[in-house]
């Protein structure tokens with residue numbers, strides 16, 4: 001059957017209506033793609049809007065008042081999200097991360113959290129249910145999210161210095177409120193909190209050691225993320241990337257670190273922790289996510305569902321699979337599950353491993369999807 005290519009509602013990205021196979025194979029919980037990678041992890045973007053304008057993600061010059069964000073009618077409803085999530089879980093998904101845009105801007109998000117918390121993996125266990133947030137309204141929401149069934153949160157924090165933080169979020173948002181959000185999440189039982197810092201050389205790299213110092217004695221996992229060439233709007237240059245090896249070297253000059261063992265397959269972070277010294281016990285965890293200098297595509301078990309229900313198989317994809325189209329066409333669960341199965345089985349994406357090589361450079365000529373639209 002020939003796939004039909006249709007532009008999405010806002011004409012920004014192409015999407016293909018997935019094929020429903022003639023024979024509907026029921027999900028087995030063990031789905032492998034063409035590179036033998038299982039489907040374990042689903043990221044769901046619940047809004048394409050954000051109250052920050054981080055230059056590496058939603059630069060102000062492009063995402064201004066004129067920018068056409070998705071209309072409400074384009075978004076998947078909570079019922080649609082939960083229905084799709086259930087089908088992904090039947091295919092073997094164990095971990096769901098809510099993201100965006102800024103997920104806490106989506107009204108009544110707790111209701112969706114409660115619906116997802118009811119799902120069980122194929123083994124009968126609760127999902128690992130998490131959320132990534134810029135932390136700006138976390139202090140207000142942490143207790144309700146926990147009560148709805150959220151397991152953990154990841155908070156993005158690019159600097160401790162208030163001036164640098166305000167410049168990086170480009171919304172003049174004070175760092176103290178994000179720090180209060182992290183504290184509130186811990187108090188609510190949403191820990192251990194993960195903290196993501198995107199490192200941009202010359203912009204916030206001098207905050208690496210202060211961040212390591214600040215969180216040294218806290219039960220948080222600090223993650224340093226290499227600035228990525230995701231999307232088409234952030235003006236990425238390799239010169240702006242500070243390799244993870246340098247991050248660890250800089251911290252190691254000040255604090256002794258020890259390597260932590262790998263605990264799960266597909267773990268994207270390499271992990272260390274503050275080693276014990278004569279005057280203090282071992283401290284908090286430090287991880288690096290080296291998407292640019294040490295690609296981990298061979299273990300990538302992650303699918304992404306955009307705000308309007310397009311399935312993306314890679315952060316660097318330019319084309320999605322229109323699951324909302326299937327949902328709203330009246331397809332049955334069995335049909336949608338079989339279509340998802342077929343899409344994943346056809347997956348061979350490994351952009352970061354090819355980055356810089358002729359294949360990636362040539363690309364498809366199509367515009368790459370933006371991070372705030374499919375979520376990080």
Ligand code: SAM
Pocket residue numbers: 050056057099100101102103132133134135154155156196197198225226227228229230234371372375376
């Ligand atoms: N608004 C939420 C937040 O900032 O945590 C959730 C969405 S945001 C797109 C998810 C993660 O992607 C954040 O930790 C952010 O720092 C990261 N991110 C965005 N653009 C990036 C880029 N170009 N390179 C590396 N990480 C990026």
Ligand code: SF4
Pocket residue numbers: 050051052053054057058100101102134156372
């Ligand atoms: Fe918003 Fe998160 Fe993107 Fe920053 S990284 S602009 S907080 S979506």
Ligand code: SF4
Pocket residue numbers: 295296297298300302313314315316349350351352353
């Ligand atoms: Fe996964 Fe694509 Fe990132 Fe590789 S580049 S790790 S396939 S999302």
